[in-house]
Amino acid sequence: xxxxxxPAIVLLLTxxxxxxxxxxxxxxxAWKLAMxxxxxxxxxxxxxxxxxxxxxxxxxxxxxxxxxWGIEVRIxxxxxxxxxxxxxxxxxxxxxxxxxxxxVMRSHRHSLYYATFLLCMSSLIGITITGDAFxxxxxxxxxxxxxxxxxxxxRDRRALIAAFRYLIMGTIxxxxxxxxxxxMYMVTGTLNMAxxxxxxxxxTDNRVIQASFAFFTVGIALKVAVFPLHxxxxxxxxxxxxxxxxxxxxxxxxxxxxxxxxxxxxxxGVEFSFxxxxxxxxxxxxxxxxxxxxxxxxxxxxxxxxxxxxxxVAQLSYMVLGxxxxxxxxxxxxxxxxFNHAMIKAGLFLTLAAMIYRVGSSxxxxxxxxxxxxxxxxxxxxxLGAGLVGIPLTAGFVSKWYLISxxxxxxxxxxxxxxxxxxxxALVYIGKIVDVAxxxxxxxxxxxxxxxxxxxLIPCWAFALLTIYFGLDTRATAGVADRIAHSLLGIAS
Amino acid sequence: MLAGLxxxxxxxxxxxxxxxxxxxxxxxxxxxxxxxxxxxxxxILFISMGAVDGGTAPILVEGTTxxxxxxxxxxxLTAIVVGVATTALGLAIAxxxxxxxxxxxxEDIAAMDTEDRRQENAVTTVTxxxx
Numbered sequence: 001x002x003x004x005x006x007p008a009i010v011l012l013l014t015x016x017x018x019x020x021x022x023x024x025x026x027x028x029x030a031w032k033l034a035m036x037x038x039x040x041x042x043x044x045x046x047x048x049x050x051x052x053x054x055x056x057x058x059x060x061x062x063x064x065x066x067x068x069w070g071i072e073v074r075i076x077x078x079x080x081x082x083x084x085x086x087x088x089x090x091x092x093x094x095x096x097x098x099x100x101x102x103x104v105m106r107s108h109r110h111s112l113y114y115a116t117f118l119l120c121m122s123s124l125i126g127i128t129i130t131g132d133a134f135x136x137x138x139x140x141x142x143x144x145x146x147x148x149x150x151x152x153x154x155r156d157r158r159a160l161i162a163a164f165r166y167l168i169m170g171t172i173x174x175x176x177x178x179x180x181x182x183x184m185y186m187v188t189g190t191l192n193m194a195x196x197x198x199x200x201x202x203x204t205d206n207r208v209i210q211a212s213f214a215f216f217t218v219g220i221a222l223k224v225a226v227f228p229l230h231x232x233x234x235x236x237x238x239x240x241x242x243x244x245x246x247x248x249x250x251x252x253x254x255x256x257x258x259x260x261x262x263x264x265x266x267x268x269g270v271e272f273s274f275x276x277x278x279x280x281x282x283x284x285x286x287x288x289x290x291x292x293x294x295x296x297x298x299x300x301x302x303x304x305x306x307x308x309x310x311x312x313v314a315q316l317s318y319m320v321l322g323x324x325x326x327x328x329x330x331x332x333x334x335x336x337x338x339f340n341h342a343m344i345k346a347g348l349f350l351t352l353a354a355m356i357y358r359v360g361s362s363x364x365x366x367x368x369x370x371x372x373x374x375x376x377x378x379x380x381x382x383x384l385g386a387g388l389v390g391i392p393l394t395a396g397f398v399s400k401w402y403l404i405s406x407x408x409x410x411x412x413x414x415x416x417x418x419x420x421x422x423x424x425x426a427l428v429y430i431g432k433i434v435d436v437a438x439x440x441x442x443x444x445x446x447x448x449x450x451x452x453x454x455x456x457l458i459p460c461w462a463f464a465l466l467t468i469y470f471g472l473d474t475r476a477t478a479g480v481a482d483r484i485a486h487s488l489l490g491i492a493s
Numbered sequence: 494m495l496a497g498l499x500x501x502x503x504x505x506x507x508x509x510x511x512x513x514x515x516x517x518x519x520x521x522x523x524x525x526x527x528x529x530x531x532x533x534x535x536x537i538l539f540i541s542m543g544a545v546d547g548g549t550a551p552i553l554v555e556g557t558t559x560x561x562x563x564x565x566x567x568x569x570l571t572a573i574v575v576g577v578a579t580t581a582l583g584l585a586i587a588x589x590x591x592x593x594x595x596x597x598x599x600e601d602i603a604a605m606d607t608e609d610r611r612q613e614n615a616v617t618t619v620t621x622x623x624x
Contacts, residue, residue, distance in 0.1 A: 142575075160586055167579065168583075172528070
C-alpha cells in the first residue's frame with residue numbers, strides 16, 4: 001500500500017518536517033529531525049527508482065483527481081534520478097551541517113536554518129516530480145525564495161548583495177517562465193505537461209507559442225546560469241555559508257537544467273524546439289563561450305570558493321552543450337554529467353568547507369601546507385578534484401567521454417579538441433590548489449591546524465568514494481541516462 | 494484593434510516600465526518596486542485571458558449561463574502570494590544591506606565591495622614578500 005503512495009511521501013517528508021523544525025527551539029533536536037526526514041527521503045527516492053527502473057513510468061493523481069483536471073505527479077527514470085540526486089547529496093550535506101554551523105551561528109538560530117534548508121529541498125523535489133506546468137513555477141519560486149534566504153545568511157556582508165542580485169535575476173527568470181506558461185495555457189487551455197505535449201504540435205505556427213518558447217528559454221537559462229546569464233552565480237556561491245554552497249551547487253542549477261530538458265524535449269517537443277526554433281544554434285555557441293571563458297576565469301582566481309564557482313559555470317555549460325548537440329551521446333553526457341558534477345562539486349565545496357572550518361578563510365594563501373596538516377580532508381579533495389578534471393576511474397571521466405564522443409559523432413573534431421583544452425584548464429586550476437596544499441609552507445598562524453571532526457569527514461569521504469564508485473559502475477548513471485536519451489529523442493533502443 | 498486588445502497594451506506598457514526600473518535604478522528599494530510592477534503586469538495578463546465577453550464571476554446564480562474562466566484567476570492568487578513573499582524577502586534583505594553598508598545605492602555598495610577586495614589582495618602581497 002505504501003509503495004503506491006511513494007510519490008507523495010517523498011515530497012511530504014521534507015515539506016512537513018520543515019515547519020516542525022522551525023518550531024523546535026533546540027538546534028540539535030531540529031538537526032535530528034531533519035536528519036530523519038532527509039534520510040527517509042533518500043530511502044523513498046531509491047524505492048521510487050526501483051519502481052520505475054526499466055521504464056515503468058508512474059502517474060500519481062494528487063487527491064485522486066484524474067488529470068488533466070487534477071494535478072498529476074509523473075515519475076520516470078529521469079525524474080527518479082534527479083530526486084535521488086537532490087535527496088542523497090542534500091542528506092550528506094545536512095549530516096555535516098551541524099558541526100559546520102556550530103562555529104558560525106548561535107544555536108537558537110540553527111532550527112530556522114534547517115527549516116529553510118528542508119523547504120528548499122522539498123520544493124526542488126516538487127519541481128522534479130510534478131506533471132503540471134504551473135506547479136513547476138510555484139515550486140521554482142519556493143526553492144528560489146529559500147535559496148535567497150540561505151545565501152543571505154553568509155558571514156560576509158557581500159553575501160547580502162549576492163542574495164539581493166540573485167533575487168532580482170531569479171524573480172525575472174521565474175516571471176518569464178510564468179509568462180511562457182500563460183501563453184501556452186492561452187492557446188491550448190491546459191496546464192498538464194503530458195496534455196500540453198499532445199496539443200502543442202497543432203499550434204507550432206502560432207506566434208503565441210513561439211513567443212512562449214522564447215520567454216521560457218530566457219527564463220530557464222537565467223536559472224541554469226547559461227553563459228552569459230551566469231552573472232549571479234559566482235558571487236552567490238562565494239558568499240553563501242560554506243556548507244550551504246555545497247548543497248546549492250549540487251542541486252539548484254541541476255534541477256533547473258532538468259526543467260529545461262523536460263520542457264524542451266517533452267513539452268515543446270524536439271521537432272519544434274530544434275528544427276523550427278533552432279535552439280541549438282543559440283545554445284551551442286553560448287555554451288562553448290561559457291566553457292572557455294569561465295574555465296579561464298577560474299584559473300586566475302585567488303579565492304578557492306570563487307574559483308570553484310566559476311568552474312561550476314563552465315561545467316553547467318558542458319551539460320547545456322551536451323543537450324544542444326541533440327544526439328544520443330550528447331544527451332547521455334548531459335544527464336550523466338548532471339548527476340556526476342552535482343556529486344563532485346558538492347564534495348569539493350564540502351571538503352573546502354571543512355578546510356575553512358579549521359583555517360577560517362578560503363583564500364589560496366591560507367590553504368598553504370594544508371595537505372600536511374589536514375591530510376585526510378585534503379586527500380578527499382584531491383580525489384574529487386581528479387573527478388572534476390575527468391581523470392579515468394572517476395565519475396567525471398565517464399561524462400566527458402560521452403561528451404567528446406558526441407562531438408565526434410557530429411564530426412566536429414575541433415569541438416572535441418576544445419573540450420580537451422578546457423579539461424586541461426580544469427587541471428591547471430585544480431593543480432594550482434593541490435600545489436599550494438602540498439608543496440607550500442604553512443603560514444605560522446596555521447601551524448596548529450588538524451583534521452576536522454569525524455562528523456564532517458564522513459560526508460566528505462562519502463562524496464569522494466561515490467565519485468570513484470560511479471567512475472567504475474555506470475549502470476545507475478550512464479545506463480539510465482542512455483535509456484532516457486533514447487526515450488527523449490524518440491529512438492527505440 | 495486597439496480597443497479590443499486594451500488590456501494587453503496595458504500589460505506591455507507596465508511590463509516594460511517595470512523592467513526598465515529594475516535595470517536602470519540604482520536604489521535597491523526602487524528595484525523592488527520595479528519588480529512588483531513587472532509582476533503585476535503578468536497578473537493582469539493572466540486575468541485578462543480568463544475573461545469571457547459578457548461572462549460573470551464564476552458563481553452559480555439563477556439565470557446566468559456564461560461565466561468567466563476561473564482557473565487563471567486562481568493561478569494568479571497563488572502568483573500574488575509568491576510575489577508578496579518575494580517583495581517581503583527582498584525588502585528584508587535591503588534592510589540588512591542598509592545596516593551593513595549604511596547605503597542602499599547600488600553603485601556606492603559596489604565601490605565599497607571593490608575596496609574590500611582591494612584590501613584582501615593587499616594582505617596577499619604583504620604576506621607573500623617574506624617568503
